[in-house]
Amino acid sequence: MGSQGSDGCSAKVKLPEIKFTKLFIHGQFVDAVSGKTFDTIDPRTGDRIAKIAEGDKADIDLAVKAAREAFDHGPWPRMTGSARGKLMFKLADLMDQNVEEITSLDALNAGKPLILVKLVDFSDAVNALRYFAGAADKIHGETLKMSGSLLGHTWREPIGVVGLIIPWNFPTTLLFGCLAPALAAGCTVVVKPAEQTPLTALYYGHLAKLAGIPDGVINVVTGFGPTAGAALSSHMDVDKISFTGSTKVGRLIMEAAAKSNLKSVTLELGGKSPLIIFDDADLDMAVELARAAVFFNKGEICVAGSRVLVQEGIYDEFLKKLIVKTKEWVVGDPFDPQVNQGPQIDRRQFEKVLAYIECGKKEGATLVTGGKACGSKGYYIEPTIFADVKDDMTIAKEEIFGPVMSLMKFKTIEEAIERANKTMYGLAAGIVTKNLNVANTVSRSVRAGTIWVNCYFAFDADCPYGGYKMSGFGRANGLNALDNYLQVKSVVTPLYNSPWL
Numbered sequence: 377m378g379s380q381g382s383d384g385c386s387a388k389v390k391l392p393e394i395k396f397t398k399l400f401i402h403g404q405f406v407d408a409v410s411g412k413t414f415d416t417i418d419p420r421t422g423d424r425i426a427k428i429a430e431g432d433k434a435d436i437d438l439a440v441k442a443a444r445e446a447f448d449h450g451p452w453p454r455m456t457g458s459a460r461g462k463l464m465f466k467l468a469d470l471m472d473q474n475v476e477e478i479t480s481l482d483a484l485n486a487g488k489p490l491i492l493v494k495l496v497d498f499s500d501a502v503n504a505l506r507y508f509a510g511a512a513d514k515i516h517g518e519t520l521k522m523s524g525s526l527l528g529h530t531w532r533e534p535i536g537v538v539g540l541i542i543p544w545n546f547p548t549t550l551l552f553g554c555l556a557p558a559l560a561a562g563c564t565v566v567v568k569p570a571e572q573t574p575l576t577a578l579y580y581g582h583l584a585k586l587a588g589i590p591d592g593v594i595n596v597v598t599g600f601g602p603t604a605g606a607a608l609s610s611h612m613d614v615d616k617i618s619f620t621g622s623t624k625v626g627r628l629i630m631e632a633a634a635k636s637n638l639k640s641v642t643l644e645l646g647g648k649s650p651l652i653i654f655d656d657a658d659l660d661m662a663v664e665l666a667r668a669a670v671f672f673n674k675g676e677i678c679v680a681g682s683r684v685l686v687q688e689g690i691y692d693e694f695l696k697k698l699i700v701k702t703k704e705w706v707v708g709d710p711f712d713p714q715v716n717q718g719p720q721i722d723r724r725q726f727e728k729v730l731a732y733i734e735c736g737k738k739e740g741a742t743l744v745t746g747g748k749a750c751g752s753k754g755y756y757i758e759p760t761i762f763a764d765v766k767d768d769m770t771i772a773k774e775e776i777f778g779p780v781m782s783l784m785k786f787k788t789i790e791e792a793i794e795r796a797n798k799t800m801y802g803l804a805a806g807i808v809t810k811n812l813n814v815a816n817t818v819s820r821s822v823r824a825g826t827i828w829v830n831c832y833f834a835f836d837a838d839c840p841y842g843g844y845k846m847s848g849f850g851r852a853n854g855l856n857a858l859d860n861y862l863q864v865k866s867v868v869t870p871l872y873n874s875p876w877l
């Protein structure tokens with residue numbers, strides 16, 4: 377554990393006050409129709425932080441009704457893009473003014489180092505909000521010169537009421553990755569945050585109201601996936617679902633869409649991303665990247681570089697340096713500024729990751745460091761490295777979503793490409809080399825949505841991001857992300873008094 381003692385929990389931390397625990401529907405905080413609540417848990421201890429309203433189908437119905445009304449009759453989709461953008465900028469300013477409180481809530485609820493929540497989660501989210509706020513008044517169609525004497529033009533119109541189903545690993549970043557373009561497009565939304573991390577989404581409901589975003593534009597229903605989430609994805613009055621989470625639930629969302637109103641769906645799902653390190657790599661940089669690629673956010677990140685392929689010429693030296701660096705990686709209380717890695721999100725994920733570690737040992741991979749839980753309470757796991765991992769081992773194939781690296785040796789560039797692609801996923805890949813030809817060849821041959829050359833986790837609001845293969849479809853970030861929330865309407869008129877009817 378880190379420097380704060382064996383229970384993984386600093387004594388002196390001032391925890392944020394929990395102000396919002398009810399559903400946010402049509403601009404009001406309300407109890408669930410059933411009156412039920414569920415506990416949101418502190419992953420440092422397993423103790424309850426607060427009781428949160430447990431929304432269900434009845435609450436989703438109310439939230440969708442509010443969003444539908446705001447879309448069909450309210451000002452939001454009808455106001456100018458610049459007016460919408462102005463309110464979004466206001467929301468971003470309010471987020472900045474409340475940065476300490478917001479980031480403490482995410483650090484507490486998701487077990488993430490507070491410093492990193494500020495530097496990564498929060499700043500990515502606010503940047504995305506401002507990026508799309510600036511895009512809100514730049515959404516326009518095309519003028520078409522059609523055959524004959526017809527004039528055509530297109531409108532890009534908001535798609536309607538959007539359901540945003542968000543996971544727990546980046547409660548703020550992944551929410552704004554969808555919410556910002558949806559708002560810019562003129563959509564209204566119902567947010568279903570993950571049951572593990574409801575706190576910040578409710579806080580953003582409060583800030584949206586303060587910013588002057590009209591009631592009903594943003595609604596937040598906290599609750600569980602199979603109840604609230606399923607009610608949202610199968611709702612007849614929802615026009616679109618943006619989902620980030622497991623591949624298994626992604627499939628359920630598509631099924632629900634197919635069986636209800638054929639709503640459009642964008643999916644950002646799991647991954648098993650390769651980080652490929654060539655003999656000519658800067659070794660220290662490669663070690664830093666490999667360590668961060670899988671241990672950052674305790675491995676709870678869909679783009680985690682969980683398969684590290686290292687060329688044979690540097691493999692042994694790389695491993696030696698990596699073990700030293702991994703032992704310096706501090707696990708402990710996310711509120712301690714020295715800490716690199718907090719607890720896993722909950723008991724279920726904690727047990728799942730430990731089961732994968734057992735599976736790695738059983739299938740014959742070599743455990744070189746880590747491999748155990750740590751601390752006397754909470755869900756802490758040591759950063760763990762398996763060497764000599766074979767492609768057909770479970771730990772090489774399945775998304776572990778924990779601090780577990782699978783290290784593999786390769787000989788040639790062709791072999792690296794083939795093995796990198798030997799996965800049902802295709803979210804990201806990393807390449808470490810000084811050779812431009814190698815970088816170009818590999819980046820064009822690996823089937824993944826984002827390729828990082830001599831870097832990892834380099835995200836930006838302007839850089840599209842999303843999956844190939846079973847990692848999903850549709851792109852977040854970049855101006856094209858607006859297309860997820862827009863429809864194209866073609867309008868055709870005769871230029872002259874022509875016979876077209």
Ligand code: NAI
Nearest residue numbers: 542543569570600601602605606621622625645646678777
């Ligand atoms: P999950 O996919 O069940 O949860 C994500 C969101 O989907 C949550 O808001 C949840 O309430 C909702 N959900 C669950 N079942 C639903 C349903 N039937 N209909 C509609 N919404 C539903 O993920 P879970 O179970 O928390 O984690 C399992 C694994 O999924 C992880 O170990 C990891 O491999 C992967 N995962 C990937 C994420 C990513 O960023 N791509 C994020 C979270 C999990």
Ligand code: MG
Nearest residue numbers: 601622624625
């Ligand atoms: Mg699940």
